[in-house]
Amino acid sequence: MSDAVIVTENLTKRFGSRWGRESKVAVQGVNLQVTGAQVYGFLGVNGAGKSTTIRMILDLMHPSQGRALVYGKDPRRQPDVLRRVGSLVEGATFYPYLSGWDNLRVIGNSQAQFNQQRATELVERVGLDKAIKVKVRAYSTGMKQRLGIAAALLQDPDLIILDEPTSGMDPAGIREMRRFIRDLAHEQGKTVFLTSHLLSEVQQTCDRLAIINAGQIIQEGALTDLLSQQSLYELDVSDVERTRNALQERWSVIPTENDGLLHINAPRADIPHIIKRLVEQGIDIYSMAPYRQSLEDYFLELVGLEEGKLS
């Protein structure tokens, strides 16, 4: 597709396959297509393969198989294409003995040419203007993240890759960053490819997302489509166990943390049948209503994990 910003074709990364060691597959046959001017979320638990995929896109790691294209070019052969990309990969890291400003100078000159005016604007935008002359070793994690985002945007890139951009930030900072990221895509027409462990943040920020688990993409699509794909109903009943036994043969019954509440995945046409069956079993029904699933519920259900195990 001509307007594809990132395309990955069967992208695979195996580690430790040399010298007779058993290889570990970190990323397996990932096919992605990210188009422009949107915020694209990339979700997965710890070790799912998110950062490895990003590193292959940025030519920091070499794929064992397949390839990644950025603006139609392979960064391995044409690294210049990555000058259109700003990135923050797995935690912002800097030269600790230099000030924030000197770090920006070094990074700016390493990428192309340091633009003092743009750097000043960005430093103000990320709220680091008072600390920018301080050595980075004195920065908190949140401050480093802010500096990392400023560094990623130094060359006014068309594509911005942000790996856990709000990690270490306070709630106010997270909200500010969410607005900033959405503005980048929707006001300035940039493409933002981001990973985050804060699923509610992703839900509020991303237009489209891919979910990666054990190195493989298990779901991909527009956020609204993914969340409305399943027709879930929340059921308030007198006996949860008997309800499960009565329904689980035919429908998918998902337990919740609340006593007496169950989620049932079923088409709308089946609702009368569900109610009829429960009445026949002598189970009291207090309410049954469509349930709007959050991304977190959807994600946990998809990767088959319990809450609390997310990175």
Next chain:
Amino acid sequence: MMALFRAEWRKIAGNRLLISCLLWVWPFLGCALTGLLTLIFLLNTDARANYINEPIPWTDAALLPWQLLNNIFGRLLLLAFAITVFAGEYEYRTWKTVIPGNRRAQLLLVKYLATGGFVIRFLAIMMVLLLVSIGFMNAIFGASYPPQLTIDSFLHGVQDVVLNATLTFTAALIVTTLAILVSMWTRSILFGLVAGMVISIIESFGIPSLLFIASELLKIDEILDLVIFFPTFNTDNLSSWINSNQPLIYFDATPKVPLLASVLILTVWVVGLGWLSMFVFKRQDIQ
């Protein structure tokens, strides 16, 4: 490329601890040496009289800094500097910020140039300080500062400095490349320093000793000749040719290696190690 070089220069210059401990130490040593000599000549009249009869020529003072890297102490200091510069990128995890958008070979080349540039710069500062301080010391004690400054003596002195500086730069390149390879392997400043120093000491002392032992055990004298293929022997040999116009005698039986042969062997080392470091770096996954 210039912007990349500026970035590299700023990175090194901004690491004040590194610069103070491993580069300013050269000019400091130069001044300390002159200060020590001055003190000795002030306290001991015989030593002063001897010195006035045979003062240090300015040509020797100018050469001293450039000959430092031809001994193990100088090499270890340079190695520590180069390893901190290279392994620092791994330890601070900053490669991931710098690499995207750049050709890795270019990044490595710029690092070579900046590292080499800093070493040359500080040795040049040391040379100027030595020239001035020894001249000052000679003036205090009423000693001359030979040879008399003429166009011929100046050009001859400059030629000696350039030759020694070139040799120093070559030795620096070999040590730096060694440092790069060690840094790529260890990805840590501390482990890089330990591994680099062990390798450097083995190359300087261990290999001649091992060759000697092997030749004694196997009763094959020719094994000793293999020493002529190693960098330290050839930098020492070139230094001997440049400064004494004669080949280096390592062991009695070791063949006398002509100047051009040493140049060729060192070129092979520089190109070979440089290529190897580029090859490894290009293929390396950055965490």
